[in-house]
Amino acid sequence: MxxxxxxxxxxxxxxxxxxxxxxxxxxxxxxxxxxxxxxxxxxxxxxxxxxxxxxxxxxxxxxxxxxxxxLISSAGQEDNIHSRIIKNSGIPLVDLGGHYYYFVTHVKANYFVAMEICRNHGMTLLSIESEEENTRIINYIIKYLSKIEHFWTSGGDLGQEGRFVWLATGKPYNYTHWSPPNPDNAGGEHCMEIWKIGDKHYIWNDKACNNDYHFICELKDCTEFCR
Structure with a gap:
């Protein structure tokens, strides 16, 4: 042919x-x-x-x-994007104001192990950047997790006494919610927790970093979960 x-x-x-x-x-x-x-x-x-x-x-x-x-289209589907991030993460993320949080309540760890666990999950230990964010987190804890008294955040003055920064971001605090007279560095306290005082009231407190507490991881930027 x-x-x-x-x-x-x-x-x-x-x-x-x-x-x-x-x-x-x-x-x-x-x-x-x-x-x-x-x-x-x-x-x-x-x-x-x-x-x-x-x-x-x-x-x-x-x-x-x-x-x-x-493969949900992102055009004009903000709600779908949020639900997809949570679904695809493989962990129980909580959407609070467009930021995503993992409230680790099944295990306790010291400050450094808590940070390691968050990083191992592609997240960071909690950094609170505004009064609004602090309110959303505390309201969620009061509503769903009020039996837990301590949550680690990434705050601390490990680098310089009295100069508190969010170690997850390296940024100094631009908002605080301390319980007076804290931070008082009583007995070498250099790591910051969210601490329950009274029946349903949570406040910031400095604590010794080697204490084993529950902790909060966060995902503020859409990373591999959006892909």
Missing amino acids: YFSCNMLKRIIFYLLFLYLIASPTNGTSEKPFRNWLIHLGMREDPRDVTFKFYNNTSTPRNEFTLLNSM
């Missing part, structure tokens, strides 16, 4: 195209989910669809479920 030069070029280009779209891009036999499947109207076997939450490959899910949960 006679093939023109142009026809041969078209056949070669078509075969090359089929090879490229069928081949994995990561050098393994695993076929990760690709956005172009949507545009081409193609489907992979759902058993081949894998994705990651927190750098851990999860169990395969139906591709249609993936489309609904992971």
